[in-house]
Amino acid sequence: MDCDEHDDFECKFFSTGAGCAINKDLLVKNYGVCALLKLLLLLENPETRANCQTLIEKPIKLEDYRHNDGGMWQEHEEQLVKPIMSSGLPEAIKFQEVTSDLIHAYCIRIDSHAFEVTARDGDTLKGVYICGASLPHHCVPNTVLALDEQFNMKLYAAVPLKAGDIIYNSYTNPLMGTTQRQHQLRLSRHQECSCSRCLDPTELGTHMSSMKCRQCPGGYAICDLSGSGDWVCxxxxxxxxxxxxxxxxxxxxxALVEVQGELPVFEALLAQYKPLLHPNHFLLLDIKQNIASILRAAILMNSLAEPCKKLLERRVQLCGDLLPVTRAVVPGISKLYAIALFEFLLASVDLSEMQFAESDVTKQEYVAQLTRLRAIGKEALDLLRLEPENSAEGYLVERIGMELERIESDLMKYGRL
Ligand SMILES: [Zn+2]
Ligand SMILES: [Zn+2]
Ligand SMILES: [Zn+2]
Incomplete structure (x- = not known):
């Protein structure tokens, strides 16, 4: 067995130490317990115990979570607590008495301090960052996080900050509506949010939760947050x-959960719900993003019967729809907006090239389009300037660089009139 890649203490514990009788299937059958096992063994090891102190000292009221939490407690109970409690591990741990409640508390502490981390092999992992997770939440964060190759977390200002400004992070998906973000926040951090976006029924003018009025043409209904909670046109x-x-x-x-990536089904959903929701409604944006990514693959593989130009035009439109909304909810330096710009750039360069090749546009028009796209590419690069080279975002920087080279070379060729 190759033991170079794992921790000495864990290795001894499970091979010859107190944990040697524990069935090794525990982890195979219940992959979710991985972080809990790590934490329990870090605490068991006298040399690493102190590192976890701040995490386990964080006060939490278990009773708040036990009831009324949308099934999270039950999920932890079935998938994490029961497997651990019946594995023989509690008997093997000497440092502390392992009870169901202790495991539940650790689950909550881990989840409320966890960040998504991309491993070197591209897998998505859970990284526990105590300081990082201690920043207060705001649905429109003023900071941006970047992880370096050693998984050190670095925090940067996303927008200009003044002395005395509160530094916020966002622990929810900014492309969801207020009710959904608040639900997510309640589950993961047991927190209510009353930030400026949550208190604004138009969600900073994006209308990501607005409905189409059923009574008047062109009217949109927004949630009466301070009153009835109903939507009012x-x-x-x-x-x-x-x-x-x-x-x-x-x-x-x-309906979205049911779709297995089939383009016609997404298109049908879009057509069905467009008349009921604001065009920027987060669910429509979700459907549009799905369609755009299916189209991207279809264009690459030339797998649809429709002409490529039509598909590209559609993709440019869909990617473009996402830009103003994303910009509004993640201002300043933002990975999310950089990715949205990249998708738009990719589709637009392809489309412009094709339009020029088929003489749909003149040389002057083509040059003007490329000049505009070059600025978009540079803006995306600028938003990613804090990301380390060998990360998923570093790869994106490379891809944007390639698109910019394509643009430059055509500008060299056709730009001098
Ligand atoms: Zn080993
Ligand atoms: Zn909020
Ligand atoms: Zn109305």
Missing amino acids: EGCGAVLPAAEVHELLAEVGA
């Missing part, structure tokens, strides 16, 4: 009861 004042809105969202959400 900004144009005619018609009321759309909250229960109806939630029911509709649950219906679309459930």
Whole structure:
């Protein structure tokens, strides 16, 4: 067995130490317990115990989580607590008494301090960062996180900060609507958010949770946050009861879970719900993003019957729809916006080249398009300037560089009139 890659203490514990009788299938059958095992053994090891002190000292009220949490407790119980409690591990741990409640508390502590980390092999891992997770939450963060090759977390200002400004991180997906972000936050951090975006029914003017009015043409209904909680049309004042809105969202959400990446199904969903939701509604954006990524693959493999130019035009449109919304909810230096710009750039360069090759546009128009796209590429690069080279984002930097070279070379060829 190759023991170079893992920790000495863990190795001895499981091979010849107190844990030698534990069935090695524990981890194979319950991969989710990995982080818990790590934590328990870091605590068991006198040399590493002190490193975990801040994490396990964080006060949490277990009773707040035991009830009313949307099934998370039960999920932990089935997938993590039971397998650990019946594995023989509690008996092998000497440092502390391992009880179900202790494991539950560790689950919550780990999850509320966890960040998504991309491993060297491209896998997504859970990284526990105590300082990183201690920043207060805001749905529009003013900082940006970057992980270096050693998985050290670095925190940068995403927007200009003044002395005395509170430094925020965001622990939710900014491309979700307010109700959904708050739900996520309640589950992961047991927190209610009352940030400026959450208190604004238009969500910073993006209308990511707004509905189409059923009574007047062109009207949009926004949530009456301080009053009834129903959606009220900004144009005619018609009321759309909250229960109806939630029911509709649950219906679309459930339909999205069912789709297995089939383009016609996404298209049908888009057509079905477009008349009911604001064009920037987060569920429509989700569907559009799915369609755009399927189109990207289809264009590459030339797998659809439709002409490539039509597909590219559609992709440019869909990727473009996402840009202003993303910009509004993650201002300043943002990976998410950089990725959105890259997708738009990729589709647009392909389309412009094709339009020029087929004489749809003149040389002057082509040069003007390329000049505009060059600025977009440079903006995306600038947003990624804090990312280390050999990370997933570093790879993106390389890809954007390639697109920029393509643009430059055509500008050299056709730019001098
Ligand atoms: Zn070993
Ligand atoms: Zn918020
Ligand atoms: Zn109306």
